[in-house]
Amino acid sequence: SCALSSRCCAPSGAAPAMNCRAEVLEVSVEGRQVEEAMLAVLHTVLLHRSTGKFHYKKEGTYSIGTVGTQDVDCDFIDFAYVRVSSEELDRALRKAVGEFKDALRGSGSDGMGQISLEFYQKKKSRWPFSDECIPWELWTIKVNVVNLANEQERQICREKVGEKLCEKIINIVEVMNRHEYLPKMPTQSEVDNVFDTSLKEVQPYLYKISYQITDSLGTSVTTTMRRLIKDTLAL
């Protein structure tokens, strides 16, 4: 098996095994905690899935830049986490998480949703086919937003969610420690198929963030009522 090596056993050029490793985490948080909780998890994953910038030299050798890290304190959760020192990456995650939070608050939502972080490799295809994106790791965070009645409950929530996030960090680290499939270290011509080289200071594996709002009825209540009345009157 490939477990011992960070290279895939398949001959170079062939697609890696189609088993995309998938991990699911679930949290219940108050509305104002959504952003910090998501950022804590996403940053922890990306800390492990980012390297320093590669610098290719002659004869196919390369050196790796240095990744700095920093502590982040949460305002609404009794919790702190470590992220890589890259303002660009932080901005990108905050933007994604902000949109997710807004969608969760929007009408038609029961306060349940999920945000996914997918790591993928690009496989160049010949014209007229477009490049394939082959995922190799997928992290999904399911969120359930709760509403609390009073300040005492909120204080307890701060602590409880903090404890839960500690558990999630431990879970993430456990997965990272399995040393399972990672894309082979690329040559210079292939590096953009494996890593996101657009950031100044760090180099995460190619990733995508997407989200989904769980909506048990699918449509807002007003529209449903209108449709029913219309149908009745039409008889």
Add this chain to the structure above:
Amino acid sequence: AMDTDLSSQDRKDLDKFIKFFALKTVQVIVQARLGEKICTRSSSSPTGSDWFNLAIKDIPEVTHEAKKALAGQLPAVGRSMCVEISLKTSEGDSMELEIWCLEMNEKCDKEIKVSYTVYNRLSLLLKSLLAITRVTPAYRLSRKQGHEYVILYRIYFGEVQLSGLGEGFQTVRVGTVGTPVGTITLSCAYRINLAFMSTRQFERTPPIMGIIIDHFVDRPYPSSSPMHPCNYRAGEDNGAVYPSGEDSQEVCTTSFSTSPPSQCVFTVTKAHFPTPPPVVTDTLKVPMMGLAFSHQLSSFRFSYQPAALGVGSADMGYPVLFSGGLNAAHPHQLIGPGKEGGVPPVPSQPAHGTQADQERMCTPLDGVHYSAATPSSSEDTETVSNSSEGKCASPHDIFIRKVGAFVNKPINQVTMANLDIPFAMFAPKNVELEDNDPMVNPPESPETESPLQGSLHSEGSSGSSTGNTHDDFVMIDFKPAFSKDDILPMDLGTFYREFQNPPQLSSLSIDIGAQSMAEDLDSLPEKLAVHEKNVKEFDAFVETLQ
């Protein structure tokens, strides 16, 4: 006997990696218990002194202590490197909080590439350590230190001693890395029985004048007997400097090769530069605002100045695709930046500058012991005392954590308190689950019309008010597309099944109906009058339905 397969160069490299890994591990742990936020900067060009491609500062005294404990040896079977974190109150009571253990076991991985895979995995392990050091209970305690207690560290080498952690201590594994000479394991055992501590009561008292990081060779005395003597005196001109052995100046230049993949080039060079003359820094700063930072540490700011790069910033656009719909099947997609930005130019490496800076900031001290906290103010303050036990808001609530990652809870108990569904659903080991997993094998889109639509009109729904019936439609099994039964307690399928046959409205049953009918008839004229008044509003509403 296992060394025959390993080339001598690989063996040398491996030993070096393990040694510096041990030193960096100690730095990360101790720095995480200083009580302040750590921040280091990334540098796109390797400076040559950043082991494992991570910017982890080296506090000289900590390195010194670690090297002293290791005494030239490396972690091996039965010889583990341990960092003990303990807490000491202003009254002299102390308590062990955590033991971080770097161990080696006999399980060897012969196939693994030393200068490539092992190195990268050690880097990953250090990242995990950075993350884990923030989630054990001692982190929060250490962030609040200074008022009534300080956090201390002690490094020892040899057998792991966990007895000081009290009963029921928890263990968290940070990770393992296999090497040809054994498997490196990093873990933490931490106390959960913090019966006499509560962070809440540490707010009211003035700060103790003392040192945050203290360390001592022997085990701390549980009683309030004086601490290990110190040699530090404020303001004294002291010419001693930490011995800079030749390996403290080693820089690590790594380069990796991708072609052919099996070839790895790794060089470690020694940078020879003269030891800067010792510089005496300021006198002991009186702690402000209750934060008692040690003299040395307050002058040791984590400033990190990598060479500036003249790279233009990538323009990142985020197309957002939105589609709602009954099934909510289409995720909102944000395309992360994945376009080529090119490789930035490599400026000259300021390797030596950084290293030299660190040494210059080193406070010269004779010996390694600091003054213990002997606050004269402690007698005046009403602080932690045994009588306060009753006042503690149960610290068990704060500090007890379950470290059971793979506990399966019944799905129905979805309450905030125990919502904990880890990776059981998608564990790749269980092929069965993966086959059923829509993430891996998305269900085929239904060819016929959505079963929900069909079933709304089936003969099974006797209370249906839509009026359209397909009498010949019989529903066998209801599995709405993109809906999972086993995650949410109430999904589309369950919802439909549960509410498929609602009970009859009570107003439609005869007896009650007759009674209320009479009442309704009586109030009818009144109601009609009201409605006639509002006829314009009703008309407007009907307009909107057109």
